[in-house]
Amino acid sequence: MSQATAAAAHRPLPREPEPGTRRLNTAKAIQEAIASQMAADPSVFVMGEDVGAYGGIFSSTTGLLERFGPERVLDTPISESAFIGLGIGAAVEGMRPVVELMFVDFFGVCMDQIYNHMAKIHYESGGHVRVPMVLMTAVGGGYSDGAQHSQTLWGTFAHLPGMKVVVPSNPYDAKGLMTAAIRSDDPVVYMFHKGVMGLAWMAKNQRSIGAVPEGDYVVPIGKARVAREGADVSIVTLSLSVHHSLDVAEKLAPEGISVEVLDLRSLVPLDRGAVIATAAKTGRVIVVDEDYRSFGLSGEIAATITEHDPSLLKSFSRVCVPDVPIPYARELEYAVLPTSARIEAAVRKAVAA
């Protein structure tokens, strides 16, 4: 653990605002974080496809062009290797780029720049060169956009060393984590799920709009959050699945089933202490992950717990995408996504065992 992370772990998180204060959707919370960091630091700029006049396909950059102009908010050609690589070079020279890859699914065309360059330069240089860049990208399915536009893929990025991987689930965290990401001297992959952005043209999750403080604040990267306390079973999850899990927890509470929901908020660094703590508390762990099941986050969580103390677990299961490309037809897509129904079944099975 670096000194900075250790310090962050002991600092109390900023208090979330009282209900009744200003509420924003996640997209606006992200825009606000970027705008305030751009205002504070002239080396911050934004770049990507359709981030200017369009404001980002998922509204992550709306209003930035009007406020900061085309010198600092740059629409790019469809040339991901070139513009992500450009971001890396600019970061090496001390700028702080926020670069959008429109859908994470497109990483295939530019992954070399990401994992062989953005993520490795600091290490290869023996710590002499820093790449303070944010690569933000949309993840997630649930609206029939097919196999090339619906993946989460965070496990892939987390598997490759050298980049932090953060995935907010709500507006408050989205702003605080983006602020932390832009200020970070490491490359940060910032993944927002379309289903938590609170977009007008998509089915909205009830918690995609929430209280967000007006001033700057940081949610430290690498610190999970207990989204709901519980005693019988722990759901370890992130992003949109946090909300499905909270819905299930609320639904089962009257039956006397007490579910704890841990929102990881980042995969790298992974808050292993929080994972172990919740496993120690309930002994029954379910990982809900919208990424593919095999070789990913869910296996990592199981390994984390068992490496620490195999006797902690009374039961372990996972609700993930079963290693199948995300299908187009709604019936098929909802059969593979980690839906509330699948999560509920897993909880019932865990407590019955």
Add this chain to the structure above:
Amino acid sequence: MTVQSTEVASGLTTEGRQELLRRMILMRTFEEAVLRDYHADKSPGFDIGAGLIPGEMHLSAGQEPVAAGVCAHLETRDALTATHRPHHLAIGKGMNLRSLAGEIFGRETGLGHGRGGHMHLFDPATHFSCSGIVAEGFPSALGQAFAFQRAGSRNVAVAVAGEGAANAGPFHESLNLAALWKLPVVFVIEDNDWGISVARAASTSVPSNAVRAVGYGIPGLRVEDNDVEAVHAAAGAAVARARAGQGPSLIEVHTLRLWGHFEGDAQGYRPELAQVPDRDPIPAYEKRLRDAGALGDEELEEMKASALTQVADAVEHAKAAPTPNPDEARKYVFVEGRIS
């Protein structure tokens, strides 16, 4: 080199000209039907994931001249790789309309049994494929051309993409490799002036991708207006060249995206929007054929009626078809019986 339609000696018979119009009308009629069903059940309050046809929808209205003009020269066994905006090209290539509609509606009867969706159409019967990842159709067209070359057939592969896609690496790598190996490929760029919201001038360092082709040692031609006969003439020469073993060429057509990038796109970034409907190439071509005495009212009515009948059949068939069985969501990840 740039061509204007007036320079084109069409060499087309009256039947040939009518056939181009007929194909364009069929493409448009199909998309109008998709448009209706896509939006009809998404209101009130547009929700992209709701309704009979969920998901993103990229329609190609206005770009029919490219598909009709190019595909007129293609045989069933020639290959075509298209983009996220594929319907006009799929229809031009002769795809079965019921299979196309079935896939768009996410039904078991669709080309991919509902797995692929409108951006991921794979049809071995017509050697048609497309991709939602921009510019990724170029390399696979090379491979199909390579296979044809190896097999000693006269078949060609056509790779179609937008002018936005021509700024992606695979386009440049593919032009070079096709030129180097003299592959029977025709590159077709649909320049509709816009990447999603990014104007060509703001994304492309040269006025025409024909120039880029020349830089790779490939003949490049830009068709400056959205005229089906000009496309037909240019594509005829390029396909003949490829069939004759003389290698690749590139055609860029300055075409028109009549509607939004995807349905639900308010197009606030698009200053010339008001003039766009007037540039619809289909009424323009109808008028041109009429003026030339190559088309009468009756023939036009018959074309429209026939298109409506075919499209209605496809859409009804799709709507009546079963949705895929959720228990089979994992079917087709691997070839049955070969999972190790």
